[in-house]
Amino acid sequence: MSSTLSVKKEATHEFNAKEQDWGFTQFLLLSDLHDASKGFLADDTLTVECEISVVRQPNHYNSRQETGYIGLKNQGATCYMNSLLQTLFHIPYFRKAVYHLPTTESDRADKSIPLALQSLFYKLQYSETSVATKDLTRSFGWDASDAFMQHDVQELNRVLCEKLEEKMKSTTVEGTIQKLFEGHMESYVECIDVNYKSSRKEPFLDLQLDVKGCKNVYESFDKYTDVEKLEGDNKYQAEGHGLQIAKKGVLFSSFPPVLELQLKRFEYDFSRDTNTKINQRYEFPLELDLDKDNFKYLSQGAGGRVRNRYLLHSVLVHSGGVHGGHYFAYIRPIPTDERWFKFDDERVTKESMESAVMDQFGGDMEPTGALITSTVGQLKLSKNSNAYMLVYVREADTAMVWCDVSEADLALHVRHRLQAEHEEKERKRREKQDAHLYAIVKIARDEDLVSQIGADRHFDLVDHDKCTTFRVPKHTRFKTFQQQVAQELGVPCETQRYWAWAKRQNHTYRPSRVLTEEEKLLSVIQLRDLVSSKNSLVPDLKLFLETHSACQPKGALRPILSGEILVFFKYFDPTTEKLEYAGHMFLSISSRMTDHTLALCKLVNLPSTSELLFFEEIKYEPVVMCEPIDHLATLKSCQLEDGDIICFQCSRTKTADLQGGRYLTITDFFVHLRNRQVITFRDLKEPKVDRFTVELYKTNTYDEVAQILAKRLGVLDPTFLKLTAHNCYSQTPKPQSIKFRGVEKLQDMLAHYNQSGDILYYEILDLPLPVLEKLKTLKVSFHARTGEQISEHHIRLPQDSSVEHALSKIRTELIDRGTEVSGRMRLMEIFYNKIYKVFEPSEKIDTINDQYWTLRAEEVPEEEESMETDARLIHIYHFVQESTGAQPTQHTFGNPVLLKLTSRDTLQLLKCRIRHKLKVAEAEFKSWNFCVVLSNVCTPLHKDDELVWPHFEHRRDNISAWEHYLGIEHEHVPKELRRNVLSSSRQPLERPIKIYG
Numbered sequence: 001m002s003s004t005l006s007v008k009k010e011a012t013h014e015f016n017a018k019e020q021d022w023g024f025t026q027f028l029l030l031s032d033l034h035d036a037s038k039g040f041l042a043d044d045t046l047t048v049e050c051e052i053s054v055v056r057q058p059n060h061y062n063s064r065q066e067t068g069y070i071g072l073k074n075q076g077a078t079c080y081m082n083s084l085l086q087t088l089f090h091i092p093y094f095r096k097a098v099y100h101l102p103t104t105e106s107d108r109a110d111k112s113i114p115l116a117l118q119s120l121f122y123k124l125q126y127s128e129t130s131v132a133t134k135d136l137t138r139s140f141g142w143d144a145s146d147a148f149m150q151h152d153v154q155e156l157n158r159v160l161c162e163k164l165e166e167k168m169k170s171t172t173v174e175g176t177i178q179k180l181f182e183g184h185m186e187s188y189v190e191c192i193d194v195n196y197k198s199s200r201k202e203p204f205l206d207l208q209l210d211v212k213g214c215k216n217v218y219e220s221f222d223k224y225t226d227v228e229k230l231e232g233d234n235k236y237q238a239e240g241h242g243l244q245i246a247k248k249g250v251l252f253s254s255f256p257p258v259l260e261l262q263l264k265r266f267e268y269d270f271s272r273d274t275n276t277k278i279n280q281r282y283e284f285p286l287e288l289d290l291d292k293d294n295f296k297y298l299s300q301g302a303g304g305r306v307r308n309r310y311l312l313h314s315v316l317v318h319s320g321g322v323h324g325g326h327y328f329a330y331i332r333p334i335p336t337d338e339r340w341f342k343f344d345d346e347r348v349t350k351e352s353m354e355s356a357v358m359d360q361f362g363g364d365m366e367p368t369g370a371l372i373t374s375t376v377g378q379l380k381l382s383k384n385s386n387a388y389m390l391v392y393v394r395e396a397d398t399a400m401v402w403c404d405v406s407e408a409d410l411a412l413h414v415r416h417r418l419q420a421e422h423e424e425k426e427r428k429r430r431e432k433q434d435a436h437l438y439a440i441v442k443i444a445r446d447e448d449l450v451s452q453i454g455a456d457r458h459f460d461l462v463d464h465d466k467c468t469t470f471r472v473p474k475h476t477r478f479k480t481f482q483q484q485v486a487q488e489l490g491v492p493c494e495t496q497r498y499w500a501w502a503k504r505q506n507h508t509y510r511p512s513r514v515l516t517e518e519e520k521l522l523s524v525i526q527l528r529d530l531v532s533s534k535n536s537l538v539p540d541l542k543l544f545l546e547t548h549s550a551c552q553p554k555g556a557l558r559p560i561l562s563g564e565i566l567v568f569f570k571y572f573d574p575t576t577e578k579l580e581y582a583g584h585m586f587l588s589i590s591s592r593m594t595d596h597t598l599a600l601c602k603l604v605n606l607p608s609t610s611e612l613l614f615f616e617e618i619k620y621e622p623v624v625m626c627e628p629i630d631h632l633a634t635l636k637s638c639q640l641e642d643g644d645i646i647c648f649q650c651s652r653t654k655t656a657d658l659q660g661g662r663y664l665t666i667t668d669f670f671v672h673l674r675n676r677q678v679i680t681f682r683d684l685k686e687p688k689v690d691r692f693t694v695e696l697y698k699t700n701t702y703d704e705v706a707q708i709l710a711k712r713l714g715v716l717d718p719t720f721l722k723l724t725a726h727n728c729y730s731q732t733p734k735p736q737s738i739k740f741r742g743v744e745k746l747q748d749m750l751a752h753y754n755q756s757g758d759i760l761y762y763e764i765l766d767l768p769l770p771v772l773e774k775l776k777t778l779k780v781s782f783h784a785r786t787g788e789q790i791s792e793h794h795i796r797l798p799q800d801s802s803v804e805h806a807l808s809k810i811r812t813e814l815i816d817r818g819t820e821v822s823g824r825m826r827l828m829e830i831f832y833n834k835i836y837k838v839f840e841p842s843e844k845i846d847t848i849n850d851q852y853w854t855l856r857a858e859e860v861p862e863e864e865e866s867m868e869t870d871a872r873l874i875h876i877y878h879f880v881q882e883s884t885g886a887q888p889t890q891h892t893f894g895n896p897v898l899l900k901l902t903s904r905d906t907l908q909l910l911k912c913r914i915r916h917k918l919k920v921a922e923a924e925f926k927s928w929n930f931c932v933v934l935s936n937v938c939t940p941l942h943k944d945d946e947l948v949w950p951h952f953e954h955r956r957d958n959i960s961a962w963e964h965y966l967g968i969e970h971e972h973v974p975k976e977l978r979r980n981v982l983s984s985s986r987q988p989l990e991r992p993i994k995i996y997g
Contacts, residue, residue, distance in 0.1 A: 006040075007027075007028055007040075009027060014061075014347075028040070033046065061347065062128075063130070063346070063347060063348035063349075064127075064128050064129070066348075066349070066350070067341055067348045067349065067350055069124075069333070069341060069343070069348045070124060070127060070128070070129060070130050070131065070346075070348060071086075071130045071131075071343060071344070071345055071346040071347055071348050072085060072086065072120075072124075072130060072131050072132075072133055072343075072345060072346065073130050073131065073132045073133060073345065073346055074345040074346070075133060075134060075137065077149060078133060078137070079326050079327040079328065079344075079345055080151055080152070080153040080156065080327040081133065081137075081151075081153070081156055082133070082327070082328075082343070082345055083153060083316050083317075083327045083328055083329035083343065084153050084156055084157055084160070084316070084329075085120065085133070085136075086124075086329050086331060086343040087313075087314045087316065087329055087331060087391055089121055089124050089125075090313070090314070090331050090333050091180070091258060091313075091391075091393075091401060092401065092402050092403050092404075092405045093176070093180060093400060093401045093402075093403050094176070094180060094258075095121050095125075095405050096403055096405045096409050097168070097173040097176040098114070098117050098118055098121055098164075099118055099121070099122075099405065099409040099410045100171070100172055100173045100409060101114035101117075101118065101167060101168065101171060101173060102114070102171055102411075103115045103118065103411060103413075103414060104413075105413045105417075109135040109136075109139065110134075110135045110138035110139055111138075111139055112139055113136075113139045113140065113163060113164070113167060113995070114167055115139075115414065116135045116136040116138075116139040117136060117164075118410060118414055119135060119414070119418060119421075120133065120135070120136055122407075122410060122414075122415075122418055123418070125405070126407075127422075130345075130346040140995045141688055141995065143688075143730075143731035143732075144729075144730075144731055153316060153318075153327055153388065153389060154206070154208075154262045154388075154389060157206065157260065157389075158205065158206070159995050160995065161177050161181065161205060163995045164176075164177060165177045165178075177205070178203075179257070180256065180257055180258045180401070181205045181206070181256050181258050181260060182203050182204070182205055182256050183203070183204055183207075183252065183254050183255045183256040183259070184201055184202070184203050184204070184252070184253045184254045185201070185202060185204055185250055185251065185252050185253065186199050186200070186201050186250070186251050186252070186253050186299045187199065187200050187202065187249075187250050188200075188248070188249060188250075188251070188299075189230070189236055189246050189247070189248045190246060190247050190248075191236065191238050191241065191244040191245070191246045192244070192245045192246060192247060193244060193245060194238065194241045194244055196238045196239070196240070196241055196244070198238075198239075201253060205256075205260070206260035206261070206262050207224070207259070207260070207261055207262065208262045208264055209221070209224065209261055209262065209263055209264060210223050210224075210264050211263050211264050211265055211278050211280065211282045212264070212267060212278050212280065214282065215281070215282070215283060216282065216283040216284065216285075217261065217282075217283070217284045217285065217288060217390075218292070221290070221297055224250065225249060225250055225251055225252075225296070225297050226249065227247045227248065227249040228247065228248045228249065229245070229246075229247055229248075230245065230246045230247070230248055231245045232923050233921040233923045233924060236248070251297065251298060251299040251302075252290075252297050252298050252299065252302065253298070253299045253302045254302060254305075255290055255308050255394070256394075257393065257394050257397035257400065257401055258313075258391065258392070258393055258394075258397075258401065259288075259310055259391070259392040259393075259394070260389065260390070260391055261284075261389065261390040261391075261392070262388075262389055263282065263387060263388055263389065263390065264278070265277055265278050265279075265318065265386065265388055266278070277318075277321055277384070279362050279363070279384055279386060280362060280363060281361050281362050281363025281364070282361055282362055282363075282386070282387070283361050284312070284315075284357070284361075284387065284390055285312070286311070286312045286353075286357065287309065287310065287311060287312070288309070288310040288311075288312070288392050289308070289309050289310075290308040290309075290310065291303060291304075291307065291308045291309065306394070306396055307394075307395065307396050308394065309394070309395045309396070310392035310393060310394050310395065311335035311336070311392065311393050311394075311395055311398070312332065312335070312357070312390065312391075312392055313331065313332055313335050313391045313392060313393045314329055314330065314331045314332070314389075314390070314391035315329065315330040315331075315356055315357065315360050315387050315389075315390060315391075316328075316329045316387070316388050316389035316390075316391075317329065317330065317360055317385060317386065317387055317388060318385070318386070318388040319384060319385035319386075320384055320385075321384060325384070327388075328342060328343060328344040328345070329342070329343045330342055330343075330351060330355070330356035330357070330360070331343055332356070334402065335393050335395075335398060336398065338353065340352065340353055340355070340356035340357075342355070342356070360385070360386055360387040361386065361387070362385075362386030362387070431471070437473060437474065438471050438472060438473060438474055439471075439472050439473075439474040439524045439525045439528055439540075439541060440469060440470070440471060440472075440539075440540040440541065441469070441470040441472055441481065441524060441528075441540070441541045441542075441543065442464045442465075442467050442468070442469050442470075442540055442541070442542045442543070443467060443468045443469075443470065443485065443489075443543055443544075443545050444461070444462045444464060444467045444542070444543070444544050444545065445467075445468070445489075445544075445545045445547065446547065446581075446583065446584065448462050448466070448467045448468075449461055449462055449568070449581040450580075450581050452466065452581075453570060453579065453580060453581040454578060454579040454580045454581070458579055458670070458673050459617065459620040459670065459673070460508055460509060460510075460617075460620070460645075461509070461510065461568060461645065464540070464542050468488075468489065470484065470485070470488075472484070472524050473524075474523065474524055474525035475523045475524075475525065476523060476524050477521065477522070477523055477524075478515075478519070478520045478521070478522055478523070478524055478527055479520055479521065481524055482496055482520070485545070489545075491545065491547055494556045494557075495547055495548060495556060495557055496545060496546075496547070497514060497545070497546040497547075497557050498514070498515045498520075498543045498544070498545060498546070499511035499512070499513065499514055499515070499543065499544040499545075499546060499566070499642075499643075500512060500513055500514075500515060500531050500542075500543065501542045501543070501544065502643070506618065506619040506625075507619065507621060508618075508619055508620075510642075510643030510644070510645075511544040511566060511642065511643045512642055512643050513642065514560070515527075515543075524541060527541060528540070528541040546566075546584070560586060561586070561588075563588050563589050563590060564586040564587065564588055564589070565586070565587055565589055565635065565640060565641055565642045565644070566584060566585075566586060566642045566643060567584065567585055567586075567587050567635075567640065567644055567645075567646055568581075568583075568584045568643070568644070568645045568646070569581075569582040569583055569584065569585065569600060569603070569645075569646055569647075569648065570582060570617070570645060570646075570647045570648075570666075571600075571603075571604045571647070571648060571649065572647055572648070572649045572665075572666040572669060573649065573650075574649060574650075574663055574664060574665070574669075577662065577663060577669065579647075579666070579669065580604070582600065582603045582604050582648075583603050585599065587635055587640075588635070589634065589635045589636040589640070590634055590635070590636060591634065591635060592631060592632055592633060592634055592635070593612075593614045593629055593631045593635075593646070594631045594632065597610075597611075597612055600612065600648055606650065610650055611650065611651040612631075612648045612649065612650065612651060613628065613631075613648065613649050613650070613651045613665070614628070614629040614631055614646055614647070614648050615627060615628055615629060615646070615647045615648070615665070615666050615667060616629050616638065616640070616644065616645070616646055616647075617644075617645040617646070617647055617670075620670070620674060623674070624667065624670045624671050624674045626647065626666055626667040626670050627667075628667075629646065647666045649665070649666055672697075675697040675698045675699050676695060676696075676697060676698075677695070677696050677697065677698050677746060677747075677750070677758065678693050678694070678695050678696075678758060679693065679694050679695075679696050679746075679750075679758055679759070679760055680692075680693050680758060680759045680760075681693070681694065681709065681712075681759075681760055681761070681762055682759060682760075682761050682762075683761070683762065683763075684724055684733060684761040684762065684763045685763075687732060687733050687761060692712065694708060694709070694712060696708065696746055697746065698745065698746050698747035698750075699745055699746070699747070700745060700746040701744065701745060701746075702738075702740075702741045702742070702743055702744065702745075702749075703718070703741070704746075705723070705746050705749070705760075706718035706719070706721055706723070709721055709723075709762060713762070713764065715764060717768065719740070719768035719769050719770060720764060720765045720766075720767070720768055720769070721762055721763070721764060721765065721769070722737050722738075722762070722763040722765055722769050722772075723737065723738045723749065723760055723761065723762055724736075724737045724738060724760070724761040724762075724763070725738060725749055725750070725752070725757075725760065725761075726750075726752070726757040726759040726760065726761070727752060728752040728753075728755040728756075728757045729752070729755075733761045734752075737763075739773060740769045740770045740773055767796075772796075774798060774799060775796040775797060775798060775799065776796070776797055776798070776799045776801065776845050776846055776848075777794065777795070777796050778794070778795050778797075778806060778845060778848060778850050778855060779792065779793070779794050779850050779855065780792070780793045780795060780806070780810060780827070780850075780855040780856065780857050781793070781854070781855070781856050781857070782810060782814060782819075782856075782857045782858065783856055783857070783858045783895065784858070785858065785859065785861055785897075785917060787894070787895035787896065787897045787918065788895060789895070790819065791813075791814065791817065791819065793809075793810050793813055793857075795809045795810060795813075797809065797845060799844075799845070799846040800844060800846065801844070801845050802841060802842050802843060802844060802845065803827050803839045803840065803841050803842070803843045803844075803845060803848075804841040804842065805845070806827065806845055807825040807826070807827060807841070807857060810825070810857050811825060821859050822859075823859045823860055823861075823862065823865070824859070824860045824865065825857055825858065825859055825860065826838055826839070826857070826858060826860055827839045827855060827856070827857050828855070828856045828857075828858070828898075829848075829853045829854070829855060829856075830853065830854040830855070830856050830896065831853050831854065832892055833877055833878070833892035833893055833894060833895070833896055834875070834877050834892060834896055834965070835875050835877075835896045835898065836853070838873075838898075861900075863900050864898075864900050867900070868902065870902055870903035870904075870949070871900055871901065871902045871903070872900075872901055872952060873898045873899070873900060873901070874898070874899055874900075874901045874952055874964075874965070874966050875896060875897075875898060875964075875965045875966070876896060876897050876898070876899055876914065876965065876966045876967075876968060877892055877894075877896040877965055877966075877967060877968070878892065878893055878894040878895075878896070878967075878968050878970060879891060879892045879893065879967055879968070879969060879970070880893070880969065880970050880971070881938070881969055890933075890938075890967075897917065897918070899913065899914065899917065899966075901948060901949060901952060902949065903947070903949040903953075904947075904949075905947070905948055905949060906944065906945050906946060906947055906948070907930065907941050907943060907944050907945070907946050907948055908944035908945065910930075910948055910966075911925075911930070911944070914968075927970070927971055928968050928969065928970060929968070929969040930966065930967070930968060930969070931966075931967045931969060932948075932951045932952075932964070932965075932966060932967070933964070933965045933966070933967040934964055934965075938967060938969075939951070948966075951964075952964060
C-alpha cells in the first residue's frame with residue numbers, strides 16, 4: 001500500500017431486529033481514488049482494511065429506566081423532526097399550551113394537528129417505550145414520500161410554529177408562540193451630518209447567525225449589529241435633506257424568554273452552484289449575556305428592562321454533509337441542572353457537558369494514530385458533526401417557562417382516549433407475547449353471511465376477519481372447544497357441525513368437507529396443522545359452523561345423506577340492484593334446480609308461482625365467471641359439489657321491468673362490481689387536495705373518462721382537459737402527463753408497475769390538448785441592452801417553427817405591452833450566468849430545452865448589425881473570486897452581455913463602452929477588474945492602452961458553445977443579487993416543507 005495517503009473512518013452502531021444493515025454513505029471521492037497524485041491506487045490495486053469489534057448487549061437498553069425519558073421513532077428520514085419535537089416538548093410552558101388546545105371527541109389524531117401533538121407529548125411524558133410520529137405527520141398532510149425526505153429543522157420549526165399560532169387563535173392559549181419565542185429588532189438609518197433618523201421595528205421568532213468568519217456567538221451578534229456606512233454613490237436619501245452620509249444597522253429592542261439561534265452552517269458555493277456545509281469551530285457558552293458591554297446589542301432605552309442573561313437549554317446537532325446526514329439533540333431538561341441527555345430518535349442516553357456542548361463546536365478532529373498520513377506531514381479533517389441550532393432560556397423567565405404540567409392540563413376525553421389506546425396496545429402486546437401458547441379459531445356462521453353479503457361483500461361467502469374469533473390454548477381438545485362455542489354463541493353441541501374451508505384452484509374459498517369424529521378428538525393446534533397441511537391455509541383455523549337452516553326443524557342436525565351436497569344460495573333483485581344471502585341447503589346431486597324452486601321462493605318471500613333463473617358463481621378474478629345453470633339438468637351433470645354457490649333471480653325481468661335498475665342478470669351486476677372504480681380527482685396545482693370522487697369503470701375509454709370529468713367540472717369541451725397519473729410509491733403526480741388518447745382504458749391510467757391507484761390529476765387548459773401537444777411552449781425573458789430583464793414571455797408555436805418565428809411572436813407581445821423594438825432580435829441560452837449559445841434564426845425550436853437552461857431574447861444593437869472582418873462579438877460575465885485552496889474559485893452572478901470588439905479596441909476604449917452599455921456609476925466601475933478567461937483560468941488585463949483583440953482573434957465561432965470570455969471581477973456580490981441566489985438554491989432539501997392540516 002502506498003504511503004502517500006491513507007484514509008480511515010471509525011463508527012459504532014447498535015444492530016437490532018429493525019436495523020440489520022449499516023454502512024458509510026460516503027467514504028472516498030472517486031475523483032480522489034483515481035487521482036494518481038493521491039496515491040490510493042498502487043499497481044491498479046486499492047487496499048481496503050476492515051476491523052470489526054462485536055460487543056454484545058447483555059440486556060436491551062431501556063431509555064425510560066436509564067434516563068427517565070423516552071425517544072421518538074424514526075419513520076425513515078424524520079430525525080430532524082424528532083430532534084425539534086423533543087426540544088419543544090422539554091419547554092414545559094409550550095407543552096402546557098399544546099395540552100390546552102381545544103379538541104373534540106370526534107377528532108382523529110391523523111387529521112387533527114392539535115390532537116396528534118397532544119397525544120405525542122402525553123406519551124412522551126407518561127409512556128414507557130418510544131413513541132411513533134405517524135399520526136402527527138399524517139395530520140400535517142404528509143405521505144410516505146415526505147417521511148423519507150430529509151428536511152431542514154430550522155424551516156420545520158418556523159412552519160410548525162406558524163401553523164400552531166393559527167390553531168391557537170381565539171383559544172385560551174392564543175399568543176403562546178409570541179410570548180415564548182417573539183423578540184423585536186429595530187432597523188435604523190441615521191444621518192451623520194444632519195439630525196435625521198429613520199427606524200422600523202419588526203418581530204422575530206428566531207435569529208439566523210453567521211458561522212463563517214465568526215469564532216463564537218458573541219462575534220455573530222457583533223456582525224449582526226454591525227454598522228454599515230452609506231456614502232458616495234450609496235448615500236441615503238433623507239426626507240427633506242437630500243442625499244446624506246448615514247450609518248445603517250440593526251439593534252434589538254427586546255429579546256424573548258426562549259431564544260432560538262439558527263446557526264448558518266450551510267452556504268451557497270458559487271463555483272459548484274450548490275450548498276456547502278461550514279464545519280469550522282464555532283463556540284457557544286453555557287451562559288449567554290446579551291446585556292454585555294453596556295447593552296451594545298440593544299436599542300436606546302431598551303437596556304435594563306429585564307436581565308438578558310440566558311442559560312443553554314438545547315443543542316440541535318447535524319452530523320453529515322450538505323446532501324444528507326443525521327439530526328439529534330442534546331437537551332438539558334432543567335437549565336439550572338448540570339445533567340445533559342442525548343435524544344437520538346428512539347434512544348435517550350445520559351451525556352457529559354463536554355459531549356453536549358464542547359464537542360459540538362465543530363472544527364478539526366484530533367488526529368488518532370494513522371488517521372491520515374502523507375509524505376508532507378499530517379493532514380486534518382473537519383468534524384462533520386456540529387451544532388446547528390441552539391435554544392437558550394432567559395434566567396429571569398425560568399419560573400414561567402418551567403411551569404408544572406400534569407395530566408389535569410389535558411382534556412378529559414383526550415385522557416380517556418389515550419388510556420384506551422394504551423390498554424389496547426398492552427392487550428395486543430400481551431397477546432403477541434403469549435401468541436405461541438394459543439391458536440386462533442375463526443368461526444363463520446349463516447349470521448355472518450347474512451350481514452356481509454350485499455353490504456361490504458358480494459362475491460364468495462365471507463370475510464373471516466369479521467367473523468367470531470376465539471383465542472384458544474393450543475392444546476385444548478376440540479371437543480372442549482365446542483363447549484366454549486356453545487356457551488358463547490348459544491349453539492348446543494349437538495347442533496354444531498363444522499366444515500373445513502378449502503382454497504380452490506380458481507382462488508375461491510369454500511367449505512369443502514365435514515370434520516370427522518376422529519378429528520374432533522385432536523387438539524386445536526393439531527387440527528389446525530392438519531387442515532393447513534391439506535389446504536395450504538394461513539395459520540388460523542377457519543371453520544364454517546353449520547346450524548339449523550330455515551328449511552330444517554329444530555333439534556339435532558339431521559345426518560347428511562349419501563349423494564347430498566352443501567349448496568349456498570344468493571338472491572339478486574335486478575329492480576333494486578340488491579344482492580342478499582338466502583341460506584344454505586343440502587341438495588341431491590340427482591335433482592334439478594326446478595325441484596327446489598318452491599323452497600327457494602319461500603326463503604326470500606317470493607310468490608310460489610315465480611319462475612327463477614339460476615347461475616353458478618364460479619370466480620371473480622381476473623374476470624367474472626357466473627354461468628347460467630340449465631334448470632332441467634341434474635346437479636351432477638352441472639358438476640356441482642360441496643360449498644358451491646348458486647345465485648337466483650326472477651326470470652320475468654325484462655329491460656322495461658327494471659324501474660331504474662341497470663342490470664338484467666346477476667352476471668351483469670357482478671361485471672359492474674368487478675369493473676367499478678371510484679376515482680379521486682385532484683387539481684394538479686394542488687396535488688395533495690382531494691377535489692371530488694367519481695364512480696367510473698376500469699373499462700372506460702380515454703374519451704369516456706374525459707367526458708365524465710368535463711361534465712363534473714362544467715367544461716364544455718373535454719379536449720380542454722389534461723390528465724396526469726398518480727405515482728403509488730411517492731404519492732405524487734407522475735412527471736409526464738397522459739397524452740391525448742395515449743392510453744386505451746382507465747385501468748391503464750391507474751397502473752403503476754405492479755400496483756393500481758385510484759387518483760388522477762387534472763388541468764383545465766386554454767387550448768385543446770391535441771392542439772397543445774403539437775405546439776412547443778417556451779419561457780423566454782426579454783432583456784434590455786444593459787442586460788436587465790424587462791419582461792417574461794410564455795410563447796406557444798408549432799413544433800416545426802424556427803427561432804425567427806419565436807422572436808417575431810415576442811416582438812408582437814412587446815409591442816402590445818408598449819415596448820417598442822425596431823431592430824433585429826436574437827435568442828440566447830444562459831446557464832450559470834453565462835451565455836452558452838446564440839441560436840441561429842433558422843434553428844427549429846423543438847430542439848430547445850427551457851427546463852434546465854434560461855432563454856433570453858434581446859434587441860441587437862445597431863453597432864453589431866454590420867460586423868467588419870476585424871470585429872467579433874465577445875461574451876462578458878460578472879464574477880467574484882475566492883481563494884479557498886490551491887486554485888482560486890469563481891462565483892458567477894448577474895446578467896451576462898455580448899459586446900462588439902474590433903482590432904483597434906484598447907482596454908480603455910472597451911471599458912468606456914462597457915460602462916456606457918451597463919450604465920454603471922463611476923465609483924462602482926472603478927472597483928471592477930477585467931481579465932480574459934479561458935477554461936476558468938484568468939489572465940488579468942492591467943494596461944489601459946493594451947489591445948484586447950489578440951486575446952480573442954483566433955477563438956472559436958461565437959455562435960457555438962463558448963470557452964473564451966471577458967470576465968469582470970468584483971470585490972463582492974451585490975447584496976440584492978446574493979440574496980436572490982441563496983434563496984433560489986435551497987439547503988439540502990428536495991422541496992420546501994408544507995403543513996396542510
